[in-house]
Amino acid sequence: LYQRFNLNDFGYIDTGTHVSHFSYTLALALGFKNIIMIGQDLAFDEEGNSHSKGFVLGERIDHTLNLPTLQVPAYASKGEVLTHITWNDYRIKLEYLFACNEQKAKFYNATEGGARINFTEELSFKECCEKLLTKEKPKFEFPKSLTKNRSDKLLVKFKEKIQKDQDNAKRFLDDALALKQILENILSKDFILPLEFLEKVYQNIENFNHSLDEDEFI
Structure with a gap:
């Protein structure tokens, strides 16, 4: 992390x-x-x-x-x-x-x-x-504190990364909800849907699964 x-x-x-x-x-x-x-x-x-x-x-x-x-x-x-x-x-x-x-x-x-x-x-x-405790050891040297400027820069980068992750999370959630809605609609139909439409839905599911496997955020 x-x-x-x-x-x-x-x-x-x-x-x-x-x-x-x-x-x-x-x-x-x-x-x-x-x-x-x-x-x-x-x-x-x-x-x-x-x-x-x-x-x-x-x-x-x-x-x-x-x-x-x-x-x-x-x-x-x-x-x-x-x-x-x-x-x-x-x-x-x-x-x-x-x-x-x-x-x-x-x-x-x-x-x-x-x-x-x-x-x-x-x-x-x-x-x-x-x-x-048989011999005296040298005193531990504490690391130097970060300067205010360095701390601020790190904080900005951290916030930017958090914001990017939030955006990615929302994108994945929106995509998942959209697919869920489509699948629920398909299951609720009492007639045969066009093969071309079903193939497109299947491809969207495959793309989503691929993103889950490969995306850096996940």
């Missing part, structure tokens, strides 16, 4: 379905080789709480959602823990992300509880720090 809007310089980051997915994808995009996650329980604790004490919406807020629950393997293979379908979906998507990028980075799960997340190494945060 970003390529379609001529925003190649900005790239693309897969946001996933929750903020953690985005965070790890951002870490990958920044080139980090070791990524530590913490607080990724994705399960109820032993008291049945969904969040930590002091959470602004309450420790048991997820119980009000009435989501179906299930048992999944626990962190460090310590039996099973109770989770719900949304958390489980988060976990599965994270595992897919980690599996697809295991050649690019090493993922550490320092949560020390909750559900087990495959394709990660389970270590405490202390152990992660002792293992990985």
Whole structure:
């Protein structure tokens, strides 16, 4: 999508379905080789709480959602823990992300509880720090901000592309509605229509289908 809007310089980051997915994808995009996650329980604790004490919406807020629950393997293979379908979906998507990028980075799960997340190494945060933080790294240099003039030019191009896509969408919709109306009229007739007319309708349908297959917008 970003390529379609001529925003190649900005790239693309897969946001996933929750903020953690985005965070790890951002870490990958920044080139980090070791990524530590913490607080990724994705399960109820032993008291049945969904969040930590002091959470602004309450420790048991997820119980009000009435989501179906299930048992999944626990962190460090310590039996099973109770989770719900949304958390489980988060976990599965994270595992897919980690599996697809295991050649690019090493993922550490320092949560020390909750559900087990495959394709990660389970270590405490202390152990992660002792293992990985052995030397000082150079500070990350933030990219320069766009000038106002550059920002305005990009915005104009973006709006032009959006307008063009809207025009194309309307054209396709109008063509589809016109064909629909013609076909409905044909089906409603109780007499034989001229072959030449039917061939023309057939050709219009073929042209429309070809546009669906070949048009850049679609």
